[in-house]
Amino acid sequence: MAKFARDLIFPLIAVVAAFIVGGILILLVGDNPIVAYRLLLGSALSWPDGIGYTLFHATPLIFTGLAVLVGFRCGLFNIGVEGQLYVAAFATAWVGITLAHRSAWFLVPLCFLAAILAGALWGAIPGVLKAYFGSHEVINTIMLNFIAVALVSYLTQYHYREANDPILQSSPIGWGAHIARLGKFIPGLPERIPLNLAFLLALLCCLLVYLFLWRTKWGYEIRATGSNPSAAEYGGISIRKQIVLAMAVSGALAGMVGINEVMGYRYRYYDGFSDNYGFTGIAVALLGRNHPVGVILAALLFAVLQHGGIYVDGFSEHITKDIVQVLQGIIILFVAAEAFFKWSLGRFGFRRLRA
Amino acid sequence: MLELRQITKRFGDVLANDQVDIVVKPGTIHAIVGENGAGKSTAMRIAYGFYTADSGQILVDGQVRDIKSPHDAIALGIGMVHQHFMLVEDMTVAENIVLGAEPGTSLSLDLKSAAAQIRQLSEEFKLAVNPNEPVEHLSVGQQQRVELLKALYRHARLLILDEPTAVLTPLEVEEFFTILRRMREQGKTVIIITHKLSEVLAISDEVTVMRDGKVVGRVQTKDTNAAELARMMVGREVLLRVEKPDPKVGSAQLEVRNLSVVANDGTKRVKGISFDVRSGEIVGIAGVEGNGQTELMEALAGLVDLSRMTGETIYAGKNINGVGARRRRELGIAHIPEDRHRRGLLLDFSLAENSILGVHYRPPIAAYAGNIFLDEGAIQRRANEIIKAFDVRPPNAALPARALSGGNQQKLIIGREYHVDPKLLLVSQPTRGVDIGAIEFIHRQLVRLRDDGCAILLISAELEEVTSLSDRLLVIHEGKIAGEVDPKVATMEEIGLLMTRGH
Numbered sequence: 001m002a003k004f005a006r007d008l009i010f011p012l013i014a015v016v017a018a019f020i021v022g023g024i025l026i027l028l029v030g031d032n033p034i035v036a037y038r039l040l041l042g043s044a045l046s047w048p049d050g051i052g053y054t055l056f057h058a059t060p061l062i063f064t065g066l067a068v069l070v071g072f073r074c075g076l077f078n079i080g081v082e083g084q085l086y087v088a089a090f091a092t093a094w095v096g097i098t099l100a101h102r103s104a105w106f107l108v109p110l111c112f113l114a115a116i117l118a119g120a121l122w123g124a125i126p127g128v129l130k131a132y133f134g135s136h137e138v139i140n141t142i143m144l145n146f147i148a149v150a151l152v153s154y155l156t157q158y159h160y161r162e163a164n165d166p167i168l169q170s171s172p173i174g175w176g177a178h179i180a181r182l183g184k185f186i187p188g189l190p191e192r193i194p195l196n197l198a199f200l201l202a203l204l205c206c207l208l209v210y211l212f213l214w215r216t217k218w219g220y221e222i223r224a225t226g227s228n229p230s231a232a233e234y235g236g237i238s239i240r241k242q243i244v245l246a247m248a249v250s251g252a253l254a255g256m257v258g259i260n261e262v263m264g265y266r267y268r269y270y271d272g273f274s275d276n277y278g279f280t281g282i283a284v285a286l287l288g289r290n291h292p293v294g295v296i297l298a299a300l301l302f303a304v305l306q307h308g309g310i311y312v313d314g315f316s317e318h319i320t321k322d323i324v325q326v327l328q329g330i331i332i333l334f335v336a337a338e339a340f341f342k343w344s345l346g347r348f349g350f351r352r353l354r355a
Numbered sequence: 356m357l358e359l360r361q362i363t364k365r366f367g368d369v370l371a372n373d374q375v376d377i378v379v380k381p382g383t384i385h386a387i388v389g390e391n392g393a394g395k396s397t398a399m400r401i402a403y404g405f406y407t408a409d410s411g412q413i414l415v416d417g418q419v420r421d422i423k424s425p426h427d428a429i430a431l432g433i434g435m436v437h438q439h440f441m442l443v444e445d446m447t448v449a450e451n452i453v454l455g456a457e458p459g460t461s462l463s464l465d466l467k468s469a470a471a472q473i474r475q476l477s478e479e480f481k482l483a484v485n486p487n488e489p490v491e492h493l494s495v496g497q498q499q500r501v502e503l504l505k506a507l508y509r510h511a512r513l514l515i516l517d518e519p520t521a522v523l524t525p526l527e528v529e530e531f532f533t534i535l536r537r538m539r540e541q542g543k544t545v546i547i548i549t550h551k552l553s554e555v556l557a558i559s560d561e562v563t564v565m566r567d568g569k570v571v572g573r574v575q576t577k578d579t580n581a582a583e584l585a586r587m588m589v590g591r592e593v594l595l596r597v598e599k600p601d602p603k604v605g606s607a608q609l610e611v612r613n614l615s616v617v618a619n620d621g622t623k624r625v626k627g628i629s630f631d632v633r634s635g636e637i638v639g640i641a642g643v644e645g646n647g648q649t650e651l652m653e654a655l656a657g658l659v660d661l662s663r664m665t666g667e668t669i670y671a672g673k674n675i676n677g678v679g680a681r682r683r684r685e686l687g688i689a690h691i692p693e694d695r696h697r698r699g700l701l702l703d704f705s706l707a708e709n710s711i712l713g714v715h716y717r718p719p720i721a722a723y724a725g726n727i728f729l730d731e732g733a734i735q736r737r738a739n740e741i742i743k744a745f746d747v748r749p750p751n752a753a754l755p756a757r758a759l760s761g762g763n764q765q766k767l768i769i770g771r772e773y774h775v776d777p778k779l780l781l782v783s784q785p786t787r788g789v790d791i792g793a794i795e796f797i798h799r800q801l802v803r804l805r806d807d808g809c810a811i812l813l814i815s816a817e818l819e820e821v822t823s824l825s826d827r828l829l830v831i832h833e834g835k836i837a838g839e840v841d842p843k844v845a846t847m848e849e850i851g852l853l854m855t856r857g858h
Contacts, residue, residue: 236681
């Protein structure tokens, strides 16, 4: 735990530094940074709307952050989370529409399964291509993103759209496929806020990913492959299997975004719903140090920015919610520059040198 | 020429140099010996300006000098060649040499005059390096000479060489020493950092011995011997020769029949090799590195795809062609790989996690719910057993493998492979980059395992090591067995000829 706390220092510095640089920018644009930040954090952390929406926004980011994390731990860069979550969300809706009249006991587990399997399958494709044909996962996942987005758009437009609906979205899923909003259980939290059971599922997944990677033999094999494939092979581990497995698990985690979106929020498939969740997931995993606990913290931070940004947009004179993009960008830049930081600190003698 | 006075350097809690005094006389070859972590490299890096000392003085030609950076060192005529070369592969020799000291004006690069100068230096010291050759076409030995030229081109009068022979084959070492002697004749001063005693005795005029950051001895090479140096380095008596009883040989554990292996680049590296290893004996394979040893070992360990092999491998009477690494381990074949960083260890994983590699998926390590989960208790027990039995230091299973010295990393690997009670042990370069004290220990462990009835196939580039450990010695040359000799009676010349000529 002490090691984890030490690992948090650099991300923390990155965040603080980003806020300072962002503050200077706000000043240059002609607004008061303190007012802007108070607006940003105050609105995102107010009860019940702020907190409710922030946690709702954090939900998909936890899933995508975990998805990227699992890939990274196997030495794979899964840029295809975006495509995986689209395919999975559509599959969830498809099951929810096709079997609309079945009871919740039947439909909820089936929809969960649809989300997980569709994501896993879409993730496993580039895994197989890498493991057995040696083509790089970064290229293939990017390509599959395009295919996924176009495919689900097409299906929605021509096969699952309600007649005369001006919005590009599917018909609604059956009542049996709805999962409860947390407002139902928490006094003071209105049910109009879409924070739902998927958030608890996301937290559960953090625990499961931790157990999987660090407490099971499969996780050991995935991490060994990510750490040193030659040594893993020497230890009798099939690298090909690990690549496919890691990509499938990564895709399954990405797919669970569909549960939050379709079963807990819109109750239908809404085309183009993802606010770049898959790509933000990369930043979440990096900022969270590829650790499940770090992913929760990073997802919460990005959710605060995302939700608070809306208010900054509405209530300040010059700056728009683009400031959030700027802050996110600077955070990522600082996290990426960590190696440089360490190096420059070392030059001034802050580091224990390698003997 | 160079004098370090009372140099002290601390890295965090570690005292790397403790009041080190080193005097290097001009026109001599001076060896600095010591085990890994003794502080040799640190002292020399201070002299070269890589580190600054916490206290103490550096004198060059009798004058106190303030060396703050390698730049200052070069200006004073000090050059350093590192263990890992710093060359740009796709640039020519001349381009590499002038890098950072480009001739001509700031706008035009005068490579021609540089090349002429390099050619002249190369002839003066008989280095036989063509300045216009791309570096990637050069052998390791030639690349090292480029590094030497780099220093000479910058008018170095004192050359510091950090473990220069670690990457060289026995023949290249001989050539290299000839070059060093020629440099001494031309008035250069050479400091050579090493832990190989035979080389110290062969090349140096004076020796400084370091241990635990301190200088523990200063001797003239002609007045000392290997046993005395080893004792100073380790701090106790060290047995340099392996003592072993006659082997009690059993039946053939491994039979290799007409085995050929094609490497990843498509070249055939092992060409129809046949031999047996019986239980209770150590069969050594001597050879210049790159003659198929690596591919042979990988093939026997199950790490080569079946499509790249022909011939038969028979283990305990059964054909195991096409049997993968995991199954071979289950059958009792253990493997100590030649490259511990690439193959043998997960450097970022803890010692505990490394100690279970290869057995991580089965009981007692994997347990609960159909053997899915790792049993932390069992892992800790296993790691601590290995650490204790093989004296891995520091004895802390939670440390990452990266934090250990080479010798201790090797002890961890050997401990892990011994822990499964192997019936056949494949071992490559067991003591590469390992301290003398640990070498003695590793050799004794190999003999112990053999006396317990294990069949051992040993590959080593250290001729002394294979001849003293092996019960039978095969010599490999260009992927073929060039001959079998009795290691008790064969001379080094005889083996050397087989290694280089193949007959």
